[in-house]
Amino acid sequence: MTNRTTQRPHSLRRRGMASVFALLLLVVLSSLAASMAVVAQANLRAADGALLAARAQGAAESGLVFAAHRLARESSRFVVARGVVDDGFATRLWSGSWTLADGAVSVLPPEGFDGPLSPAGLAEALRDAHDADRGTFAPDAAHGTLPSILADGVLVTRPLRLEEGDDRVWFQVTYARVEGTPNIRVTALGVAGDIRRTLSMDFRLGKRIEYALLSPNRVMIGKNVLVEGPLGTRYGTVAGELTAANGDPLVMRSDFRDLSTALDARLDALVAAVAVADVDGDGRLRPAHSLEGGDLDVLGFTDVDGNGFVDDFDLFLGEFDADGDGGVVWDETRTAQAGLGELSAEFTGVDDQLARLIDLAVPDRNDDGVVDARDVRLGYSDGVLNSLDVYAKVHGNLAFGVEESAWEGTAGEPWQQLAQGPIAPSDREAAARFEVDANELREINTDDFSASAQWFSTQAQSNFDTQANAGLADGGSHTPAAVAPFEAVPYGSPTAYDFYQRPIYEGITFTDVRIPKGLNALFRDCTFLGTCYLETETACTDTKWNYAGALKVVNASDGSVSFAPRFPSVTAQLASTTLNDTRPHSNSIRFDGCTFLGSIAGDTPAQYTHWRNKVQITGATRFYSDPDDPEIQLQPDAATLRAQLLALGTEKLDRLQRSSIMLPGWSVDVGNFTNEVASDPDLTPRVRLRGTIVAGVMDIRGTADLFGTLLMTFRPVAGQGPLSFNGIPESFNTTIGYFGTSDGDGEGALPGDAGFAGFGEIRLRYDPDAKLPDGVPWPISVDPVAETYREGAAP
Amino acid sequence: MKRSRGFSTRRQARRALTLIELLIALAITATLLAAMLMALQVGFHGYQASVAQSSTHMTGRIVVQRILTLVRTGAAFGPLPDDPRDRFVQGDSLVITLASGETVSLRLDRAQETLFIRAGAGDERTLLSGVRGPVDDEGAARGAFTLEFEKGTSLVRASFDLTVAGDPESQLAIEGDEVAPLRLVGTGSPRRSPW
Numbered sequence: 001m002t003n004r005t006t007q008r009p010h011s012l013r014r015r016g017m018a019s020v021f022a023l024l025l026l027v028v029l030s031s032l033a034a035s036m037a038v039v040a041q042a043n044l045r046a047a048d049g050a051l052l053a054a055r056a057q058g059a060a061e062s063g064l065v066f067a068a069h070r071l072a073r074e075s076s077r078f079v080v081a082r083g084v085v086d087d088g089f090a091t092r093l094w095s096g097s098w099t100l101a102d103g104a105v106s107v108l109p110p111e112g113f114d115g116p117l118s119p120a121g122l123a124e125a126l127r128d129a130h131d132a133d134r135g136t137f138a139p140d141a142a143h144g145t146l147p148s149i150l151a152d153g154v155l156v157t158r159p160l161r162l163e164e165g166d167d168r169v170w171f172q173v174t175y176a177r178v179e180g181t182p183n184i185r186v187t188a189l190g191v192a193g194d195i196r197r198t199l200s201m202d203f204r205l206g207k208r209i210e211y212a213l214l215s216p217n218r219v220m221i222g223k224n225v226l227v228e229g230p231l232g233t234r235y236g237t238v239a240g241e242l243t244a245a246n247g248d249p250l251v252m253r254s255d256f257r258d259l260s261t262a263l264d265a266r267l268d269a270l271v272a273a274v275a276v277a278d279v280d281g282d283g284r285l286r287p288a289h290s291l292e293g294g295d296l297d298v299l300g301f302t303d304v305d306g307n308g309f310v311d312d313f314d315l316f317l318g319e320f321d322a323d324g325d326g327g328v329v330w331d332e333t334r335t336a337q338a339g340l341g342e343l344s345a346e347f348t349g350v351d352d353q354l355a356r357l358i359d360l361a362v363p364d365r366n367d368d369g370v371v372d373a374r375d376v377r378l379g380y381s382d383g384v385l386n387s388l389d390v391y392a393k394v395h396g397n398l399a400f401g402v403e404e405s406a407w408e409g410t411a412g413e414p415w416q417q418l419a420q421g422p423i424a425p426s427d428r429e430a431a432a433r434f435e436v437d438a439n440e441l442r443e444i445n446t447d448d449f450s451a452s453a454q455w456f457s458t459q460a461q462s463n464f465d466t467q468a469n470a471g472l473a474d475g476g477s478h479t480p481a482a483v484a485p486f487e488a489v490p491y492g493s494p495t496a497y498d499f500y501q502r503p504i505y506e507g508i509t510f511t512d513v514r515i516p517k518g519l520n521a522l523f524r525d526c527t528f529l530g531t532c533y534l535e536t537e538t539a540c541t542d543t544k545w546n547y548a549g550a551l552k553v554v555n556a557s558d559g560s561v562s563f564a565p566r567f568p569s570v571t572a573q574l575a576s577t578t579l580n581d582t583r584p585h586s587n588s589i590r591f592d593g594c595t596f597l598g599s600i601a602g603d604t605p606a607q608y609t610h611w612r613n614k615v616q617i618t619g620a621t622r623f624y625s626d627p628d629d630p631e632i633q634l635q636p637d638a639a640t641l642r643a644q645l646l647a648l649g650t651e652k653l654d655r656l657q658r659s660s661i662m663l664p665g666w667s668v669d670v671g672n673f674t675n676e677v678a679s680d681p682d683l684t685p686r687v688r689l690r691g692t693i694v695a696g697v698m699d700i701r702g703t704a705d706l707f708g709t710l711l712m713t714f715r716p717v718a719g720q721g722p723l724s725f726n727g728i729p730e731s732f733n734t735t736i737g738y739f740g741t742s743d744g745d746g747e748g749a750l751p752g753d754a755g756f757a758g759f760g761e762i763r764l765r766y767d768p769d770a771k772l773p774d775g776v777p778w779p780i781s782v783d784p785v786a787e788t789y790r791e792g793a794a795p
Numbered sequence: 796m797k798r799s800r801g802f803s804t805r806r807q808a809r810r811a812l813t814l815i816e817l818l819i820a821l822a823i824t825a826t827l828l829a830a831m832l833m834a835l836q837v838g839f840h841g842y843q844a845s846v847a848q849s850s851t852h853m854t855g856r857i858v859v860q861r862i863l864t865l866v867r868t869g870a871a872f873g874p875l876p877d878d879p880r881d882r883f884v885q886g887d888s889l890v891i892t893l894a895s896g897e898t899v900s901l902r903l904d905r906a907q908e909t910l911f912i913r914a915g916a917g918d919e920r921t922l923l924s925g926v927r928g929p930v931d932d933e934g935a936a937r938g939a940f941t942l943e944f945e946k947g948t949s950l951v952r953a954s955f956d957l958t959v960a961g962d963p964e965s966q967l968a969i970e971g972d973e974v975a976p977l978r979l980v981g982t983g984s985p986r987r988s989p990w
Binding site for chain 2: 377787
């Protein structure tokens, strides 16, 4: 009891103090905990907000990419004949309200999903594609009715979540026409939780044949020919066409052949190695690749230019780079002018045209629209061949209709031994594709261009003599055929198949002129404004049409030369009329050093008759149809050319720009069969072709610069048309550069052959902005319009 | 009773505080109160610092997004390399020409520790203050912006490396620490094609 009474007060006092301190401590700790909690929550909220924002941005970007692919895929189902997709046509394609005036429009079946076969328009095709997703995700009840085309034509699609089970992150895409342009605006909403991000970008509907050359006949690309753009051929896809006798779909000759015996041997070794080890079909071997690089050390091949590949160019550098600096100097003057110092030439007098071709290829190397000192620093015209020239035989890819194994089985060797030279495809594209679908690699024929040819026909006036006489009065000249010299056809060919005595017109300007049937003239230094329309007999279906009236050269014992009928007994029928000579009923014209401010077009012969219906373009012939063409500014008469073009008017220029040569079914030769080089190489006559070029078969030799797309129409079939008399399809090929008879080119010549005078210098560049003529059935393409990319709501 | 009083007297005598006890008690109480106040103050300082840090983070993120958006939407970029064969340009400025033709310039002024922005021909404005540029291991300035070009003109990607200093008013002086600086690093590429 005493203890209890003595201890209680003491105990009470101690508890009182502890309570105070405990309470104070509790307050402090609570404050600290509260503040920490607030801070931690704020940090977490900020971090979560940033994370969601990043996810929303990512979702929106995913939506944009998704929509871009879907738009491209569905657009490609619409195959249109109209050449240009403008605002009005884009609107009608979108809504499905196109008319007969728009030309043929066909819609291919859907790919990758089951949907209606014939949507009314692109909007419906896209809607069907989105509908086929069969998604059930609907963050909002209103989403359940999507996809839907609204009254204003806007297509709103159903949201798509990016992760199964996570409904917080999704995107939704809308498509809308942009009035006043041929564009479709894609708006992608990305959502992550409560955070939303919107991206938009316009995509231009257009029509582009993305080939530098597209041909149904076999293609031959010779030495000293550089190609920038894809090459496509469907040769070999018709039953019985792919045979050893009919030749290969593509033959390419390395640019570095015939420079030295040692180099030829090394090229042979490289070709053999490529045929065995090149897994991606680009004609190059990667030292770092386990399969491609395996034997390079054994073969002694090194990547001299350091571009990651061993190719022909490395072997060339290894052969001629005397000082081992990785470059081959070919022009000391240019190296000095480029500020590279006084370097000694390492490659002169061997093939100067090849050196020029490589060093002067792609003047605007930085794509800034001007050619200046910065381009020289990037290797343009610096007198040195090195890695800066980014050499490749083909900058693009190859597309074949044939099967790879079928071709190689027929040829008896790997195709890469036939198509030699490095191929540098663009990003994300294979160097070579086989069995390309007929809807993608389409065949073009003469009928496709009837409407376009008709427009040209209506433009041209039947007053040739009047215009010629006016030109004569204005200082031009005329040489009648009777006193003109005979010239070989093809011009300059050592194995000519015919001879013409042509009337010569020189220094005359023609405007929208029809060249009458049977004129068979030579135009020298003439200017053609607008349309130059060539008349010919279209009903030239007699299999002997080529040969009636053909001449051969007769060399008399006294040294004199005369010309006599080649097939005296051969006649051709034109309806009920028997013709001993078909020349007066056709047109074989040569243009030498002429200027075309517009287009060449002509009647479409019903049969390919290359002996009779032929256009040869030689000398420094130039084609321009765009007053703003940068090339014009480089011409000495730039101001005159531009003024003359502007005088033609916008509407006419628009049509002329769609095709610089519209000669379906004709044979078109560009350049000389005998190579020419001026004493000053810069002054060597160079044919400059622009725009879309339509012909039956083309031969391009000598020195030429082609910027556009070459569309060939003639598919040679044994026993038919010009092949009726034991002709073989191998001989009817589109040839660019020089080949010899051993390659199936009976008109050409190679070193050692009579008449060989060099390999020339040819550039073939695809122009992505080239307008197309009406008539070519081709799928709609879609191109992103980079400058329309927006983050946030679209304007 | 006596016992009782006596006991009571003893208790009263024991319950009374001596001066020393009082002083000790006061000292202990004062010490504890001081410690608590200090802890409380540290807590509040910490809170303020964290708020400042969070604010800096938010501002930094906004600036990062702004710069990356400009890069993504830009049409042309500078400064270009003097030699077009050079792929990289490093410096304290970035010039972006938008598709509309408007030019937006970003410039880090190391002396003022400020990132400036100028739109078109307008005045230069402060985008972010307290910004420092990167330095190498030896302390030499390294460009805050790194531009990678192709063919001397075409931008492949733009990167930036900036450090935002912490607010000195929010320093935790008691612990001798400072608000940690925030490093802003980003890389972006122009959106030319979505595939």
